[in-house]
Amino acid sequence: MEMTVIQKIAAYALPVLFAITVHEAAHGYAAKFFGDLTAERLGRITLNPLKHIDPIGTILLPALSVLLGGVLFGWAKPVPVNFAQLRRPKQDMLWVALAGPASNFVMALAWGLILARVDLLPPSSHVFMTQMSLAGIQINLVLLVLNLFPLPPLDGGRIAVSLLPMRAAIKFAQIERYGMLILIALLFTGILGILLSPVLRFFQHLLTLLII
Template identity: 35%
Template structure:
């Protein structure tokens, strides 16, 4: 009930323009995250996503209404971590591995995180530039612009750091598995891959648990720190 109340309170304080901005930020952030995986895989010789036109910037080819908009918007409005997804971009990891070995596999796993960090950095720089240029005013358009950039900044820090956690289904977990396999811990990697089939259930339990605020406190601390730099 507290989760629903938090969302209801936030929605009542938002206008239509802010809701549209939130949806746009989610699409750019989550869809771009998935495309990044496919693009890096393509650089390592896997043309699967490209052949299926899944490297297209057209969001309609990637959006999962529930996972790209509804779930992450609800979690963002509730003030928690953002769990969201687009339609998975197909990647043939064996092809990537054949061409790039472990470096290629790790690069593909971390590509979405790198994209979100780059987007967060771009939003941060844009905010600083607008403030120091003195081009902002008290007009509604100026406030909408700065609020949109802040939303993009916070959302992409959330997505990047959340996905970096070594939890099943997340990019950090996949990257860790490749690193361990590279280091010779093949048996541990195999167990991690087996555990990943239950990853979504494990992830939901952790996110909804009363310990989630402590587990993900580094994310909130980072957002507060970055916001304080502006």
Template identity: 45%
Template structure:
């Protein structure tokens, strides 16, 4: 990717990054909604509209800074609000809604990998070379970065350090006394 200029980098990374962070947050809210917490729904955050989820620093500035530095690109969105007191079992509800984000990133990485490995090679044999260079190559790069970004976000979010999703999952697994000590 070193041969691409900054504008080209943004063009091939922006779409997979926005999909990754928006679907990650919507997944949290959707699972919470299914488990009884309507907070995200009531606040209009169960939408795929990126405008509702964009955090200026985490979604725009930080990813561009990472691209400029040739570092792994990732970002974050505004967290979807979840009220654990709306769940029948607050620990379980928080754990499952927290697990939904990284699970969605893993699923998206698999979809991008499928497109990259199966669909695009099939199209390459069908499309004329001129159309392939215009369409196929950028889509292949988007899929490649879609895999990288989503795997990175899933792994990062599973680290059991607050405020990452992994800390809420660990809280569910631990007995109450150890969970309280964990958060101190």
């Protein structure tokens, strides 16, 4: 049964909100655990999506992506982290950055388990829940892989800065001011898709192994 445009947007809405909200909250929780209370003081360690929604990046762009059938793309308001306040700034940066993508993998796994057991739900909900589960898997794996790309200010860039020797880390971190421009250029030239596809396939395969 073919879903209407409204049903399709509704099926994507909840996974998008969860994926972005939990991702940002995970950064905040990790930062607090390692000593930085900036996000907590600003009320950003929360699962309330209203605290994390960016009208363009969280609502408009993902909706257009779904309607036009393009690559799902979007963002939320980043949770503020003062890395200088972490107990071991360079080392702990890795765990704070990794918390977001890790939460996306856990959510992809959860949606995968729902998909595998959709037959336990009422028959009338099978089509909608199948679409929602597939959307949840897709959104979270794309966010996971995209954020692991080693380009500041993405999480992968923070992870790279944490792992590089100090001198190289300082130079690499300076790319951040151009990071979004580089990312958009890679996206529209198709290079980003070529670079991320093998990593996305790896996580899809891993997810399949864990669900079966």
